[in-house]
Amino acid sequence: MAIIGIVGTPYHTVDKTPFWWNKVTYTRQSFIDVFQTLGHTVLILPVDQPEKAEVYLQLVDKIVLTGGADVSPQYYGEEPHFKLETTDPIRDAFEFAIIDAALKFHKPILGVCRGLQVLNVYFGGSLYQDLSQTTSQIKHRQSPTPQEFPTHHVLVDQQSSLSFLPEQYFVNSFHHQAVKNLGEGLKAIAHGTDGLVEAIENKEKGVLAVQWHPECTWTTEAFDRQIFEYFANRSL
Template sequence: MAVIGILGTPYNIVERSPFWWNKVSYTRQSFIDVFQKLGHTVVILPVDDPENAKNYLALVDKIVLTGGADVSPYLYGEEPDCKLETTDPTRDAFELAAIKAALESNKPILGVCRGLQLLNVYFGGSLYQDLSQTTSQIKHRQSPTPQDIPTHHITVKKGSSLDFLPEKYLVNSFHHQVIKVLGQNLTAIAHGSDGFIEAIENKEKHILAVQWHPECTWHKIAFDQQIFEKFAEGTL
């Protein structure tokens, strides 16, 4: 049984908060459900001073970086584009420190959506701040289609950590940023038909990250459940 640390998402916009005007730290229940169903323990790690990241990492065996706000473009040397959405520099700073602490202690990392993007930036890569900066014709933000319905195909690299997936695999998609320049020491292991990266890995450092949201589909798609299962069991 593994202890999984899920990096919590802060909800700080009080006037729009659905939580009775309270600021909260939360994660999607589906992340908790899948790991609990697989027999593991889940700990939600709230955003804190980056200096405390090592203390949190000492509590868990591995960490999950989830979706949410855009990564600040200042982290990869760009000014904000007019299509940039909400950013959270405080969350960025803590999660970057958590990545560093995980790597130093050789603890595996799973990134989902924003998690993939932040890992790419950590390793020196960059992002397109909005898909309007690209020539992609794929609808990466699938709304109003429900989140548990896959909507576009990816091609998975054989011999990668995701080799258990079909080579052509259907995923859900709700993001407006994609990797521009791949970070150092990362390998792209899945692409959309538009050529943009949909998954990355560093096997030596036990890193896997995907651009789609398997936490929304694991309960109905066995392959997506296997992503969490193999990550938790250390078999990726």
């Protein structure tokens, strides 16, 4: 079975909630639960200096990049839009180094939400810093609807790594940014009905990423569970 490395999310705010004045690095328990249920071992990797990335990669077989802060627009050559939200350039730099190391050592990468966006930027793509820059009329940040309920459809490429999903699939959604220009070597393999990119891949490099949050729905949506099964069981 695989050792899955999940890059942790730094939480810098020191108000009382949710961590009682403590700065922490965390990941959603649901990421841990799904991989453990599938029989794999999980390690949470703290954000560190970029030069340490290869050390961490020696400990794991696969890498998961999760949600969180907006990717800093400096990495794709733009000034910050007035609707840009919290950024974390230190996390950005470490995750770019983690991607570098994963590609160097031929270890598969799964991106979820921000994870998709940081992968797209790593490969030279860009982002809509806020969905107000698009013509989309779909609500992509579904709150207050709970995270375990799908709210909009995506259209899935049936010749892609996600071919096990229905051609029209119902997903949850918690993002205000999206792919603008696709990164070099990446293929868009799912789109919203508004045309926005909802999943990407590079099969040769072992890269797969989705814009929705299957970790929130894997216990109730069998196809979302299969995303993790596919990733955990595949090899380059």
